[in-house]
């Protein structure tokens with residue numbers, strides 16, 4: 519049976535304050551996956567404008583996120599790095615998929631409810647249909663794997679539902695045009711699919727990095743307290759000081775993972791250490807079980823500075839040359855466009871639109 523070629527797609531919003539959660543939950547995973555997959559990495563500026571953005575900050579942020587990808591070890595020559603708005607097919611496919619997604623599905627999206635807050639009537643329509651644009655991002659490349667943090671799980675489930683409904687709604691047209699790939703249905707049979715059902719890759723000890731000030735809240739770009747997160751642009755002193763000030767409980771570290779239950783701050787710091795050191799929580803506790811937080815925080819600060827300070831320095835060097843970054847994005851966009859256009863041409867044919875051949 520034919521299968522879809524394996525491809526990774528993922529994205530980060532250019533909304534300022536790229537932090538340790540983005541780095542450990544997403545970017546480091548991407549760096550690992552580069553060796554095994556063809557990868558497409560996107561700075562999702564169309565997603566960023568679903569909430570108000572200062573235009574100058576947005577431009578700066580697009581370049582800064584690109585610099586973070588490169589400084590972390592993403593290879594923009596072997597893979598594709600670009601910003602979403604340069605490939606018009608994202609918005610175009612999102613429109614078609616808006617007509618596939620159901621309002622009932624969208625109403626279940628928890629991130630919309632969180633972001634829209636109490637005054638939902640005042641939220642942008644873009645914020646509401648944000649997950650459909652995300653589905654379009656992934657499906658424009660017919661990506662099979664999507665490495666993300668835990669918070670994106672629901673959005674990717676929606677992307678799978680959208681892909682599946684499109685495949686079902688248009689099965690006859692997909693077959694008539696010979697554009698389908700036979701896929702197992704799970705009930706022992708097969709069905710024709712134009713889009714693969716993208717698989718979320720959410721693994722490792724840091725899929726949900728929490729705030730350093732409150733272990734029950736996610737580390738986030740928008741937290742008003744800068745001490746709640748380690749920014750990728752923080753220097754060594756700032757990193758060490760934030761870790762020193764991180765909230766903890768008074769007990770020493772447990773020697774078993776089970777002992778982290780009900781201790782969200784301890785669990786978070788152990789998870790961060792594990793991810794930075796390529797270890798599991800068990801391995802970290804084998805070394806630091808029964809240690810006082812003062813000792814553990816010192817080791818964690820050293821580990822974090824060793825990994826992050828060179829990235830911050832490289833980002834600083836890269837953003838000093840915006841033209842070079844723009845050239846990387848333009849090159850990535852040109853290559854992304856070729857793939858996304860082919861997908862979009864197929865979508866138009868399947869849906870029954872008339873298009874200029876070889877446009």
Ligand code: TYM
Nearest residue numbers: 528529530531539540543544562652666667725726727737
């Ligand atoms: P964004 O920009 O909020 O976050 C980028 C990536 O970082 C992960 N992440 C975290 N991981 C662990 N702990 C945290 N505290 C933490 N905070 C963020 C996110 O899960 C994400 O992987 N909607 C997406 C961007 C996007 C996208 C896509 C992703 C747009 N289109 C298509 C994958 C595929 C977002 O807002 O990520």
